[in-house]
Amino acid sequence: xxxxxxxxxxxxxxxxxxxxxxxxxxxxxxxxxxxxxxxxxxxxxxxxxxxxxxxxxxxxxxxxxxxxxxxxxxxxxxxxxxxxxxxxxxxxxxxxxxxxxxxxxxxxxxxxx
Amino acid sequence: xxxxxxxxxxxxxxxxxxxxxxxxxxxxxxxxxxxxxxxxxxxxxxxxxxxxxxxxxxxxxxxxxxxxxxxxxxxxxxxxxxxxxxxxxxxxxxxxxxxxxxxxxxxxxxxxxx
Numbered sequence: 001x002x003x004x005x006x007x008x009x010x011x012x013x014x015x016x017x018x019x020x021x022x023x024x025x026x027x028x029x030x031x032x033x034x035x036x037x038x039x040x041x042x043x044x045x046x047x048x049x050x051x052x053x054x055x056x057x058x059x060x061x062x063x064x065x066x067x068x069x070x071x072x073x074x075x076x077x078x079x080x081x082x083x084x085x086x087x088x089x090x091x092x093x094x095x096x097x098x099x100x101x102x103x104x105x106x107x108x109x110x111x112x113x
Numbered sequence: 114x115x116x117x118x119x120x121x122x123x124x125x126x127x128x129x130x131x132x133x134x135x136x137x138x139x140x141x142x143x144x145x146x147x148x149x150x151x152x153x154x155x156x157x158x159x160x161x162x163x164x165x166x167x168x169x170x171x172x173x174x175x176x177x178x179x180x181x182x183x184x185x186x187x188x189x190x191x192x193x194x195x196x197x198x199x200x201x202x203x204x205x206x207x208x209x210x211x212x213x214x215x216x217x218x219x220x221x222x223x224x225x226x227x
Contacts, residue, residue, distance in 0.1 A: 004156070033214065042117070042202050042217030043157070045209070056212025090156055099206050099213040100145065104156030 004093050004105035012111045013081050021076045021108045025093030032074040033102065034066060037088040049074055078110075086112045116140045117205050119218035127226050132190040134221050136203030139184065143205040147215070148177060148188050151200045160201075161188070193225045 005024045013019050025032050031050045035043035045058035049068035063079040072093070078085055088109050094102035118137045126132045136146075144165040149157035163170040163177045163186065170177050176189045190197055200222050204215040 033212075035215075035217075040122075040219065042119075042204075042219050043215070044217070045214035048212040048214065050212070056210040056214060058209065058214065092156070099215055100147070100162060101159075102215075104149075104158070106154060106156050 004091060004103050006089075006091055006105040006108050008108060009106070010109045010111075012113065014113050015081055015083060017081050017112075018077065018079045019081060019110060021078075021089050021091075021110070023074045023076070023091035023093075023105055025072045025074065025091075026103050029093035029095050029103075030072050031094045031096060031102075032068055032072065033092045033094075033099075034074070034076050035090040035092065036060075037090060037107070038084075039087070043090055046076070081112045083112050086110060115219075116143075116207075117203055117216050117218040119201075119203055119221050121221050122219070123222040123224070125224045125226060126193050128195060129192045132188075132193045132197065132223055132225070134188040134190075134201050134203075134223065136186045136188075136218050137184055138186075138205055140205070140207070140216075141184065143207065143216075145206040146177070146179065146186055147204045147206070148175075149202045149204060149217075150197075151202065151220070157202055190223075193223075195225050195227060198223060198225045 033048040034046040037043040047057040052068045088107045092102040092104045147162040148160040151157045203218040
């Protein structure tokens with residue numbers, strides 16, 4: 001059984017560009033949540049996907065969007081990158097929507113110049 | 114609006130002694146709390162949790178205490194070991210639309226000194 005994996009591990013982009021981050025959920029998990037962790041802060045909830053539908057969104061602008069695929073893997077897309085988007089992006093998967101038993105991936109560190 | 118706060122950015126403890134990490138919350142609707150541990154280059158890993166119907170939960174060297182009237186919880190690690198050196202996050206489960214989300218504190222970096 002593999003855990004949650006994310007790609008790429010690191011990424012450098014410039015302001016205005018677009019980025020796609022990927023997450024493979026743990027086997028048997030149908031729910032994926034995405035979090036943004038800025039330097040020195042705790043992770044902040046971006047949104048959650050359950051059975052390919054977005055079913056909850058945090059306080060992030062529409063230029064943050066996502067997808068979940070039939071195999072429950074997920075993508076996070078960020079358009080029109082801003083300097084403040086520089087952060088560690090974490091995805092977490094769980095079996096069902098309850099958050100007590102979710103597992104986090106190692107994250108993708110994004111730097112926007 | 115920081116609903117979960119960890120006011121100590123760092124804590125240094127001698128090996129073998131007790132480590133106490135603190136967390137405060139403001140939202141009285143929170144009814145389930147978790148502690149996560151994070152090493153560099155890894156995602157947070159679940160450590161221990163507590164429901165609001167309890168005031169204590171213990172798992173080996175780790176004990177979490179919840180004081181609902183004070184909206185305060187703490188994580189006790191005893192005895193502390195070098196491998197406990199990590200960043201610890203306190204989190205609460207919150208309902209948002211059709212989903213549950215975790216609301217995290219800022220984290221406390223724990224260093225265990227030999």
